[in-house]
Amino acid sequence: xxxxxxxxxxxxxxxxxxxxxxxxxxxxxxxxxxxxxxxxxxxxxxxxxxxxxxxxxxxxxxxxxxxxxxxxxxxxxxxxxxxxxxxxxxxxxxxxxxxxxxxxxxxxxxxxxxxxxxxxxxxxxxxxxxxxxxxxxxxxxxxxxxxxxxxxxxxxxxxxxxxxxxxxxxxxxxxxxxxxxxxxxxxxxxxxxxxxxxxxxxxxxxxxxxxxxxxxxxxxxxxxxxxxxxxxxxxxxxx
Amino acid sequence: xxxxxxxxxxxxxxxxxxxxxxxxxxxxxxxxxxxxxxxxxxxxxxxxxxxxxxxxxxxxxxxxxxxxxxxxxxxxxxxxxxxxxxxxxxxxxxxxxxxxxxxxxxxxxxxxxxxxxxxxxxxxxxxxxxxxxxxxxxxxxxxxxxxxxxxxxxxxxxxxxxxxxxxxxxxxxxxxxxxxxxxxxxxxxxxxxxxxxxxxxxxxxxxxxxxxxxxxxxxxxxxxxxxxxxxxxxxxxxxxxxxxxxxxxxxxxxxxxxxxxxxxxxxxxxxxxxxxxxxxxxxxxxxxxx
Numbered sequence: 001x002x003x004x005x006x007x008x009x010x011x012x013x014x015x016x017x018x019x020x021x022x023x024x025x026x027x028x029x030x031x032x033x034x035x036x037x038x039x040x041x042x043x044x045x046x047x048x049x050x051x052x053x054x055x056x057x058x059x060x061x062x063x064x065x066x067x068x069x070x071x072x073x074x075x076x077x078x079x080x081x082x083x084x085x086x087x088x089x090x091x092x093x094x095x096x097x098x099x100x101x102x103x104x105x106x107x108x109x110x111x112x113x114x115x116x117x118x119x120x121x122x123x124x125x126x127x128x129x130x131x132x133x134x135x136x137x138x139x140x141x142x143x144x145x146x147x148x149x150x151x152x153x154x155x156x157x158x159x160x161x162x163x164x165x166x167x168x169x170x171x172x173x174x175x176x177x178x179x180x181x182x183x184x185x186x187x188x189x190x191x192x193x194x195x196x197x198x199x200x201x202x203x204x205x206x207x208x209x210x211x212x213x214x215x216x217x218x219x220x221x222x223x224x225x226x227x228x229x230x231x232x233x234x235x236x237x238x239x
Numbered sequence: 240x241x242x243x244x245x246x247x248x249x250x251x252x253x254x255x256x257x258x259x260x261x262x263x264x265x266x267x268x269x270x271x272x273x274x275x276x277x278x279x280x281x282x283x284x285x286x287x288x289x290x291x292x293x294x295x296x297x298x299x300x301x302x303x304x305x306x307x308x309x310x311x312x313x314x315x316x317x318x319x320x321x322x323x324x325x326x327x328x329x330x331x332x333x334x335x336x337x338x339x340x341x342x343x344x345x346x347x348x349x350x351x352x353x354x355x356x357x358x359x360x361x362x363x364x365x366x367x368x369x370x371x372x373x374x375x376x377x378x379x380x381x382x383x384x385x386x387x388x389x390x391x392x393x394x395x396x397x398x399x400x401x402x403x404x405x406x407x408x409x410x411x412x413x414x415x416x417x418x419x420x421x422x423x424x425x426x427x428x429x430x431x432x433x434x435x436x437x438x439x440x441x442x443x444x445x446x447x448x449x450x451x452x453x454x455x456x457x458x459x460x461x462x463x464x465x466x467x468x469x470x471x472x473x474x475x476x477x478x479x480x481x482x483x484x485x486x487x488x489x490x491x492x493x494x495x496x497x498x499x500x501x502x503x504x505x506x507x508x509x510x511x512x513x514x515x516x517x518x519x520x521x522x523x524x525x526x527x528x529x
Binding site: 074151 | 401402404407408410411414415416417418419420421422423
């Protein structure tokens with residue numbers, strides 16, 4: 001479970017998030033939608049420790065992780081598939097996935113069966129299995145996105161953050177990525193999904209928040225928001 | 240012709256020492272975009288510590304101790320001189336502090352081992368072997384093999400072990416590495432430890448064929464820096480080629496022109512490379528993301 005209260009964060013003196021409250025219940029898929037510059041990516045970065053929040057609490061299960069360095073937050077069980085994918089370009093697909101399990105392999109997080117999880121990642125993303133030994137930098141955008149998600153899953157996370165998994169992908173690949181997300185949801189993985197492609201996100205999510213200028217303006221069941229006139233007009237192209 | 244071969248061989252062996260030190264510069268540059276300007280002093284410390292251990296342990300048993308000492312010395316340099324600067328994103332603080340630490344190490348060594356150059360006993364016979372008419376010291380082959388083995392060992396560590404992969408991941412994308420649970424400041428410390436270890440090893444490799452003492456490292460560190468720039472700060476092959484180029488050109492100039500000019504070709508090469516290929520002979524041209 002992820003619970004955020006009064007989160008304020010930004011870059012230097014510029015505050016982007018002005019006190020954000022948000023809950024991702026265990027086993028749920030929650031989406032955060034909003035236009036460019038609303039603060040969606042900043043929210044995820046502040047949760048995972050890529051930037052230090054200026055105020056507020058971030059509870060991962062019962063532990064307040066706000067302000068901790070990112071490696072400690074990862075070791076506590078929060079995985080973040082970041083914007084722009086950020087795969088390790090000069091390492092192979094397999095090494096990228098293995099590094100996702102770094103905390104488990106060095107014994108600071110319950111180890112479980114890493115090689116079984118690696119096999120599972122390859123079953124989930126067969127394209128990655130074909131490119132197991134290939135350098136991540138030579139993959140297509142869609143493959144890199146799958147690798148970024150697979151790598152995050154290798155942590156065995158209790159919460160998974162996904163930042164714009166559809167960004168820059170061809171429509172066919174967007175559909176594939178969303179199928180993978182639906183698949184993860186079916187496995188009851190707790191997820192917070194940030195998406196600009198709001199229609200697809202609302203389709204797959206349980207619950208949704210709309211972020212505008214660093215504040216939550218609308219929230220509710222994803223199915224309800226899909227039919228909300230204000231949401232439709234602003235984010236779903238008015239259909 | 241015999242002399243020519245002899246010059247080439249000893250040029251290659253000293254060039255491999257430059258390459259090993261330059262390789263050390265690359266290790267820290269990859270993870271932190273910083274360099275240890277006291278790298279020459281790390282080499283010197285390896286040599287003088289090795290010299291003191293020789294009577295007790297002998298050459299071969301002394302090696303692992305010197306490697307361990309190098310690791311530790313690198314940790315000290317990083318913790319004292321670099322960690323704070325990196326954490327505060329200070330752009331140049333580490334330049335001064337690594338130079339300062341180098342000076343301190345040199346002074347400490349002068350006080351312990353004296354200012355005079357010492358003779359480092361050779362583990363191999365000091366009578367040259369004759370190959371194709373050229374007289375070559377067995378130690379020169381050991382330098383070549385040892386330097387290659389050290390670079391290979393570090394490469395294997397980076398490719399095969401989870402900690403090595405964490406080093407490469409940090410070099411690729413430090414923020415993303417943090418998201419994997421990798422403590423990136425710790426990885427930077429590790430890269431400094433490995434960098435000083437390679438330098439200390441280079442020190443005990445070269446010590447038997449050169450003079451050993453507190454002042455031996457400064458010029459070597461500087462020349463290796465030129466090699467790192469010539470070869471490119473990101474290319475392992477580049478420093479080997481750059482090191483050998485510099486080593487051979489020094490020996491040639493020293494013999495055919497005048498010993499006093501031995502340092503000129505290296506510096507000239509450096510200027511030439513900077514003018515024509517600023518990223519080094521094998522360096523990847525920096526691509527600015529928009």
